[in-house]
Amino acid sequence: MTTRLSTLITVLALAAATASCAPFVNKERDGLSPAQRHPIAVDSDTASLTLAVDAKTRQLTPQMEADIKAFAAGYQMRGHGPLTIAAPVGSGNASNAARVARDAEKVAREAGLTDEELVSQGYNVSADEAAAPVILTFTRYVASASPCGDWSKNYGRSLRNRSMPDYGCATQNNLAAMVEDPHDLIEPRPMGAADAERRSVVFDKYRKGESSATPRSEDEKANVSEVAQ
Numbered sequence: 001m002t003t004r005l006s007t008l009i010t011v012l013a014l015a016a017a018t019a020s021c022a023p024f025v026n027k028e029r030d031g032l033s034p035a036q037r038h039p040i041a042v043d044s045d046t047a048s049l050t051l052a053v054d055a056k057t058r059q060l061t062p063q064m065e066a067d068i069k070a071f072a073a074g075y076q077m078r079g080h081g082p083l084t085i086a087a088p089v090g091s092g093n094a095s096n097a098a099r100v101a102r103d104a105e106k107v108a109r110e111a112g113l114t115d116e117e118l119v120s121q122g123y124n125v126s127a128d129e130a131a132a133p134v135i136l137t138f139t140r141y142v143a144s145a146s147p148c149g150d151w152s153k154n155y156g157r158s159l160r161n162r163s164m165p166d167y168g169c170a171t172q173n174n175l176a177a178m179v180e181d182p183h184d185l186i187e188p189r190p191m192g193a194a195d196a197e198r199r200s201v202v203f204d205k206y207r208k209g210e211s212s213a214t215p216r217s218e219d220e221k222a223n224v225s226e227v228a229q
Contacts (some may be wrong), residue, residue, distance in 0.1 A: 034168020038146045040175065040184045047074060049136040053097045053103065055090075060103045066105050071136055072111035078181045079138040082119040083108065087133030089122035101134045108136075143182035145172040 049071045068073070075083045085108070087101035088094055095210055105118060125132045148169035179185060202212040 005187065034172055037165075037167065038148075038169045038172040039170055040143050040145045040185060042141050042143050044080075044184050045140055045142045047071070047079075047138055047140050051100055051134040051136070052131065053093050053100050053134055054131040055093055055096065057093070057096050057100060060100060064100075064104075065107055068107045068136070069111050072108045072113055074140075075117070075138045076112060078140045078183075079117075080140045080141070080183060082137040083113060083117055084119045084121060084137065086121050086123050086135045086137070088125040088134075089130070090127055091125035091132040092127060092130035093132060094125075096131060097134050104134060104136065141182040141186070143176040143179060143185060145169070145176045148173060 049067055051060075051067075072083070085101050085105055087097045101120065105120060108118060123135075146169065148166055150165040150169075151188065153165065176182070181189070183189075205212045
């Protein structure tokens, strides 16, 4: 009996040890990457700038010019398709609005926009309308990731070593907020032309054994402690 009991205990112990070593079977979601778990959605959006025009408006104000320049800079950074300048047609202020629209186009050209990037058009307005605005618009893309804050599970003791529901969520949201042009997340933009002149300067200094770094001014040489103060 003693031998049989000892053998039975040994078998049970081995069975228990084998069971404890058996791997847990995780679900498909446990193998998802942060990009798959918290995908970034990219949608098109219309950026617009409204220029108020009334019977007394004869030209752009300094504030209007500044707004148009800033709007043009935003278009150059994230715009897709043309930048449209729409002036009212048939309204009581149509003449003044047409003049403002022409001036707005001039400012946009001075900001660097080309003929291919600018489109002028009109929109119909009732003759009773005496303050119809000039509207500038262009298409841009916006990015957004899934919301964070899912603390529904306690992973203080996790035998399966699963990733938390929020794993990678902050990174995905930061990427969506920081990307210069969200359209790049759909497809990469074409590579720009190389700066041959700068490349020639760098190679020439490299051959001579000189530093190819751009010289820094005294203002740029401030150390961290000075900045902190």
